[in-house]
Amino acid sequence: MSAKKITPKVELTIPIIPDMELAATKTSEVVAKHMGLSEEKSAEISMALIEATINAFEHSESKSANVEIHFVIQGDTLEIKVTDHGKGFDKSQVAIPNIEEKLESDHKRGWGLQLIQELMDTVEFASTEDGTTVTMTKKKI
């Protein structure tokens, strides 16, 4: 099974099925291992990917019900795009969570975007009323 010298492309189109995000993280684990990323970085990527995927599942209110996940290996950097065709959102309107407020509030959730940003090297949101793409990268070193 000798790998050919072509930029490997990994694309998943997944529907809203419980635990489907774990199929995405299995994929990111295999890709991260192939790139020689540390287990720590691989686990960080998986966690960020879980959060981006469940956001797409849960908040997009997409009619197509499908989420696309693209992995691109760019040299020593892994780029992951998570795209939904849902209603979009304005990231600047999302409050940054903190534990003190959450302990007093009825709304304990709202941590996904924060986690993605802390765990990945770069994160970009592109959102319109036709959907959202989260682009995140992680460098090997």
Place this chain on the structure above:
Amino acid sequence: MSAKKITPKVELTIPIIPDMELAATKTSEVVAKHMGLSEEKSAEISMALIEATINAFEHSESKSANVEIHFVIQGDTLEIKVTDHGKGFDKSQVAIPNIEEKLESDHKRGWGLQLIQELMDTVEFASTEDGTTVTMTKKKI
């Protein structure tokens, strides 16, 4: 995370990376569980999918180096298509393996197609010089 009533579509495009077939089986496990298939049937699907995927990786000699895996839930039946864009093959020319011969031969391998056929309910091969698609199905009951 309420599932919408649309035929769920699951599509993977995966490159030839070691262990990439395990990303495919994680996906089939999630889908099989969602359909309420038994663990036994889910494991049989995973094994057949591993074999079809590594065949596509190993024998297709595909230039694009990508293999496509599509899952379609048709009522109580899971249909899986594994497609490569390789050189194709003539299934009728492949010998049916048996252990007695293998024990005497230097060529111990050649079990993948046999396993796929034993483990799935239906299996079809469509192969031309532009590539191969293996279509396999498993019924819930």
Place this chain on the structure above:
Amino acid sequence: MSDFNTETRTEGDIVIIKTSGYLNNVGGEQVSEVCYKEMDAGKKLFLLDLEDSKVVNSIGVSILIEIIEKLQDVDGRLGYYNLAPIVEKTFNIMGLTKYSTVFQSEEEALEGMS
């Protein structure tokens, strides 16, 4: 597929809940149910053994924040041990470690809680 499960035992005053499986919304709710039942029975000290829950999501962890809040009302405490590094990191990012404690082993946890 790993379905979520909990096993509960007590060591003195401390309730130890060993989880297994993906700590998502479903898993988090199972943990909180166990905790609230034990709290109704007067228990205030809780330890989660997360050895077999190496994958979590933020919804599952949010439910732990709810447990911490309820425990604060009764002067109770929550601790954890056997965390995968990414789970500990997640607890740090979300600030859980300010209001609950990550221990490095069961022994340390039992000592630290009593």
Place this chain on the structure above:
Amino acid sequence: MSDFNTETRTEGDIVIIKTSGYLNNVGGEQVSEVCYKEMDAGKKLFLLDLEDSKVVNSIGVSILIEIIEKLQDVDGRLGYYNLAPIVEKTFNIMGLTKYSTVFQSEEEALEGMS
């Protein structure tokens, strides 16, 4: 990711190899290396504990056929225990169970091999 590993010990004349991880070409070759080294040292009875290898592929299993062949030459034997149901089914389909033995437990295996 679960990398493939083996742990070897002996019980009397029997060499027990406990594998962990995906038994593919890489895993199969690791197992055969261990076996051939032990055979060179005169061992003829081998047991594989497959509890932590619940996923296999046909390439990995083909390598076990090679081991069976080599053992036949020296009147040796291969057995297995702790198989996942799909692994046992695969061994049945491929016919390994005609020339090697699946046991239901370590106890039964040690008895059956000696």
